[in-house]
Amino acid sequence: MLQLKKVSKIYEGKVAYRALTDIDLDVESGEFVAIMGPSGSGKTTLLNIISTIDSPTTGEVKIDEKNPHQLKKNELAKFRRNELGFIFQDFNLLHTLTVEENIVLPMTLDGKRVKEMKKKAAEIAMTLGISPILSKRTFEISGGQAQRVAIARAMIHQPKLLLADEPTGNLDSKSSKDVMEMLVNINKQEKTSLLMVTHDPQAASYSDRVIFIRDGKLHSEIYCGESRQAFFQKIMDMLSLMGGDSSDYSSIRV
Amino acid sequence: MTIRQFAFKNVFRNKRLYIAYFLSSLFTVMIFFTFALFAFHPTFSAEGFNQYAMFGMAVAGGIIYIFSFFFVLYSMSSFLQSRKKEFGLLILLGASDRQIRRMVFMENLLIGFLATIGGIATGILFSKAILLIAENILIIEESLPFYFPTMAIAVTFISFILLFLCISFFVAFILRTKKLIELIKGDKQSKGEPKASIILSIIATILLAAGYITALQVEGLDVLAAMIPVILVVTIGTYLLFTQLSVYILRYLRRNKLIFWRKTNMVLFSDLSFRMKDNARTFFMVAIISTVAFSAIGTLYGLQSYLTKGVKDAHPFTITYQPWDGDNEEEVNQDIETINKIIETGNLNAKMESVELNYFNIEDDNYLIVSATDFNRFAMLADENTVQVEPDEAIVVEQSQAALMQGKKASEILMGLNVPLTDGQKIQPSTVIQSEVLPAFYGMYIVNDDKFNQLGEPERTDYTVAWQVQNANTDQIIELGRKISDQIAYRAVVAEYTIFEINRGYGPILFIGLFIGIAFFVSAGSFLYFRLFSDLDADKQKFRSISKIGLSIGELKKIVNRQIALLFMSPIIVALLHGTVALTALSNFFNYNLTLEASIVLGSFALIQIIYFLIVRFFYIKQLIKSIS
Numbered sequence: 001m002l003q004l005k006k007v008s009k010i011y012e013g014k015v016a017y018r019a020l021t022d023i024d025l026d027v028e029s030g031e032f033v034a035i036m037g038p039s040g041s042g043k044t045t046l047l048n049i050i051s052t053i054d055s056p057t058t059g060e061v062k063i064d065e066k067n068p069h070q071l072k073k074n075e076l077a078k079f080r081r082n083e084l085g086f087i088f089q090d091f092n093l094l095h096t097l098t099v100e101e102n103i104v105l106p107m108t109l110d111g112k113r114v115k116e117m118k119k120k121a122a123e124i125a126m127t128l129g130i131s132p133i134l135s136k137r138t139f140e141i142s143g144g145q146a147q148r149v150a151i152a153r154a155m156i157h158q159p160k161l162l163l164a165d166e167p168t169g170n171l172d173s174k175s176s177k178d179v180m181e182m183l184v185n186i187n188k189q190e191k192t193s194l195l196m197v198t199h200d201p202q203a204a205s206y207s208d209r210v211i212f213i214r215d216g217k218l219h220s221e222i223y224c225g226e227s228r229q230a231f232f233q234k235i236m237d238m239l240s241l242m243g244g245d246s247s248d249y250s251s252i253r254v
Numbered sequence: 255m256t257i258r259q260f261a262f263k264n265v266f267r268n269k270r271l272y273i274a275y276f277l278s279s280l281f282t283v284m285i286f287f288t289f290a291l292f293a294f295h296p297t298f299s300a301e302g303f304n305q306y307a308m309f310g311m312a313v314a315g316g317i318i319y320i321f322s323f324f325f326v327l328y329s330m331s332s333f334l335q336s337r338k339k340e341f342g343l344l345i346l347l348g349a350s351d352r353q354i355r356r357m358v359f360m361e362n363l364l365i366g367f368l369a370t371i372g373g374i375a376t377g378i379l380f381s382k383a384i385l386l387i388a389e390n391i392l393i394i395e396e397s398l399p400f401y402f403p404t405m406a407i408a409v410t411f412i413s414f415i416l417l418f419l420c421i422s423f424f425v426a427f428i429l430r431t432k433k434l435i436e437l438i439k440g441d442k443q444s445k446g447e448p449k450a451s452i453i454l455s456i457i458a459t460i461l462l463a464a465g466y467i468t469a470l471q472v473e474g475l476d477v478l479a480a481m482i483p484v485i486l487v488v489t490i491g492t493y494l495l496f497t498q499l500s501v502y503i504l505r506y507l508r509r510n511k512l513i514f515w516r517k518t519n520m521v522l523f524s525d526l527s528f529r530m531k532d533n534a535r536t537f538f539m540v541a542i543i544s545t546v547a548f549s550a551i552g553t554l555y556g557l558q559s560y561l562t563k564g565v566k567d568a569h570p571f572t573i574t575y576q577p578w579d580g581d582n583e584e585e586v587n588q589d590i591e592t593i594n595k596i597i598e599t600g601n602l603n604a605k606m607e608s609v610e611l612n613y614f615n616i617e618d619d620n621y622l623i624v625s626a627t628d629f630n631r632f633a634m635l636a637d638e639n640t641v642q643v644e645p646d647e648a649i650v651v652e653q654s655q656a657a658l659m660q661g662k663k664a665s666e667i668l669m670g671l672n673v674p675l676t677d678g679q680k681i682q683p684s685t686v687i688q689s690e691v692l693p694a695f696y697g698m699y700i701v702n703d704d705k706f707n708q709l710g711e712p713e714r715t716d717y718t719v720a721w722q723v724q725n726a727n728t729d730q731i732i733e734l735g736r737k738i739s740d741q742i743a744y745r746a747v748v749a750e751y752t753i754f755e756i757n758r759g760y761g762p763i764l765f766i767g768l769f770i771g772i773a774f775f776v777s778a779g780s781f782l783y784f785r786l787f788s789d790l791d792a793d794k795q796k797f798r799s800i801s802k803i804g805l806s807i808g809e810l811k812k813i814v815n816r817q818i819a820l821l822f823m824s825p826i827i828v829a830l831l832h833g834t835v836a837l838t839a840l841s842n843f844f845n846y847n848l849t850l851e852a853s854i855v856l857g858s859f860a861l862i863q864i865i866y867f868l869i870v871r872f873f874y875i876k877q878l879i880k881s882i883s
């Protein structure tokens with residue numbers, strides 16, 4: 001589904017900064033992968049490169065056998081529309097639109113029929129429990145609700161790959177549990193591949209596999225075994241092994 | 255929801271963001287419409303109205319239109335800048351370039367359409383007032399009644415729909431997508447200080463100083479020669495002033511912790527330098543545009559005052575009559591008779607004096623010499639000081655108008671000569687006085703009556719008659735002037751009427767100049783408004799977080815007050831300085847004191863700007879406080 005080959009990123013500036021070094025990564029179709037690592041280790045950079053927001057300095061990204069960075073502009077637009085979904089940590093909803101309009105935005109761009117969009121939005125809102133707020137404007141809803149709207153928007157067009165940057169970063173433990181369960185649901189039911197950056201070991205423990213990044217390099221990875229509880233413990237161990245105490249990982253940054 | 259609906263919703267639900275763009279577009283339309291309203295007025299299209307004035311009006315209309323184009327384009331692109339993030343997000347969601355361009359195109363067309371309608375509507379609302387003002391400035395006999403301006407509406411509507419259509423196409427291309435990451439980070443990304451170099455800062459100072467000193471030093475015709483280079487030097491200097499020197503000073507202040515870390519200074523300065531890159535460009539543009547406005551209006555006003563004052567000075571009497579060289583006595587007497595009759599039929603009282611002006615040969619040139627009695631008769635008629643001339647002296651009279659001429663002043667020449675008498679004696683000139691009571695463009699001598707009789711035969715004799723009308727108001731005199739100029743063209747001058755005619759011919763030019771100047775000035779104001787309000791959201795966020803650490807409302811007001819004052823006042827102060835220098839140069843050119851005119855023009859602009867500043871500040875602070883509490 002997703003393949004990274006020797007992806008590196010150097011930020012040019014007064015002093016060039018090497019944010020990523022030779023990252024190799026494979027994500028299977030329908031797999032749920034969490035990415036963890038200390039602050040400044042390059043997680044957001046990596047996600048930005050995969051989501052085509054930014055381009056790698058060297059190396060290759062392939063999604064469904066296609067390299068999005070080499071597509072023509074129009075094809076790229078279509079590719080983003082059909083294959084990718086993105087959840088930002090700070091939601092990035094358009095405040096001129098209502099919740100419902102925000103959700104259907106990707107379909108609008110695709111020129112879908114209004115009836116179809118309405119139906120889809122209603123369905124998805126039902127699953128995510130945001131039906132009552134559909135007609136509200138974005139500044140009238142809470143952070144947790146906004147997060148769910150962002151998720152709804154990211155998945156309404158059934159993307160093949162869903163990318164999430166700290167989707168639970170702004171939420172309390174109850175809401176983040178809800179959100180995680182929703183993501184897992186989507187992952188299981190729609191067979192959507194999921195790549196999620198998180199600082200929260202609890203959230204990471206919902207995944208099939210956790211990848212640890214440090215100083216822009218792959219550090220290690222662990223797979224989920226039989227029990228989520230044991231997985232959580234393994235993640236905690238790895239984090240303390242990587243250094244820094246675990247409270248570092250509850251910071252919220254994008 | 256389709257893309258079209260999306261575009262419409264964007265506009266209607268996001269009013270505050272769009273309002274600045276909308277309003278400045280509306281204003282532009284209104285200015286153009288007002289101009290058209292006036293230009294297409296039936297009074298002017300009736301035949302007989304000055305063709306040149308009509309041509310001037312068409313040119314001015316063109317200038318306003320072209321300026322509108324660039325102005326709207328600038329507003330639009332700065333408006334789009336503030337929406338980078340939104341575009342980035344849409345692209346990430348899979349919007350193609352074409353879709354985004356189409357959306358912007360439709361939005362822009364919608365705003366353009368509404369602004370055109372709104373501008374015309376506001377224009378109609380104020381049309382009566384505008385026509386009244388025009389009537390007064392233009393000095394036209396017919397009043398400008400209100401009319402339904404079908405033509406003006408049509409022209410404005412078509413012109414601006416076309417303009418917005420063009421700009422919509424244009425803007426869609428400006429929007430060539432940059433890197434997505436830049437768009438998405440958009441507002442977070444620091445615009446930063448432009449690079450400031452010491453050398454360029456010094457060059458800025460040198461250029462400005464050199465430009466100013468040159469402009470203030472040159473006199474007479476040299477002003478024209480120096481004009482273009484000085485304008486260039488000062489323009490570049492101004493640009494460097496805002497992009498280099500000011501940044502340099504800010505940076506110096508920042509480094510100085512004693513100043514920078516004092517109280518609220520940190521918030522104020524950090525913000526200023528953070529926005530300096532945007533500000534510098536805006537400052538430069540506003541300063542230059544305002545300078546153009548100030549100088550244009552100042553020049554026109556100064557020129558008018560110069561022309562009318564010249565006529566008034568040269569003609570201290572109500573009516574002055576001077577026959578031409580070939581006219582015989584009969585014709586002259588007939589003319590005088592005619593004038594007297596016209597005065598009589600107007601039921602006016604007038605005193606009349608006439609005199610022969612005799613030119614005598616001194617050292618191969620002819621010079622005008624009059625007797626003290628003759629001079630005093632005219633001086634008394636003009637209600638000016640009489641002179642007392644001793645037998646052994648001659649008084650030299652100079653006229654202020656002569657100063658425009660190249661070469662030596664008349665008084666210098668006359669003071670260097672002696673007046674020879676028939677008995678071989680010579681009279682020494684003693685003093686120089688200024689007087690316009692007798693027409694003596696090249697200066698003249700006044701001598702004692704006894705000595706005057708010993709001057710011998712004159713080489714040439716002119717004749718001049720003056721009337722001073724008593725207790726008549728301006729209208730009566732103008733009426734008188736009209737009759738006299740109808741019957742005795744050129745030989746008789748009624749000063750009041752000549753001035754009236756000058757003003758009348760000058761009115762359209764003044765009006766057009768005023769219009770364009772004001773249009774420029776208003777758009778400069780809009781630039782500032784844009785600059786300020788595009789930062790409102792960032793400011794809200796900033797002050798919300800600072801107020802949480804304990805910034806009182808009073809302190810907030812102080813910071814914001816200074817911030818806006820700097821933004822609104824610094825370019826205008828520079829423009830006022832530029833304008834003062836330009837008008838000083840103009841007054842050196844004419845050798846005519848323009849202090850009063852310059853003060854009126856620059857003072858009124860300064861006042862308008864201050865009022866504008868106070869209003870904007872009030873609303874800005876209100877918005878900020880509302881967002882905090």
Ligand SMILES: Nc1ncnc2c1ncn2[C@@H]1O[C@H](COP(=O)(O)OP(=O)(O)OP(=O)(O)O)[C@@H](O)[C@H]1O
Nearest residue numbers: 011017019038039040041042043044045046253254
């Ligand atoms: N535009 C940029 N220019 C230069 N350096 C950058 C830029 N963006 C990020 N960096 C640097 O690259 C490194 C990785 O940044 P990144 O945002 O990927 O970290 P992160 O792992 O997401 O951190 P966090 O967990 O705090 O969000 C950081 O050291 C950061 O300073």
Ligand SMILES: [Mg+2]
Nearest residue numbers: 043044253254
């Ligand atoms: Mg991050």
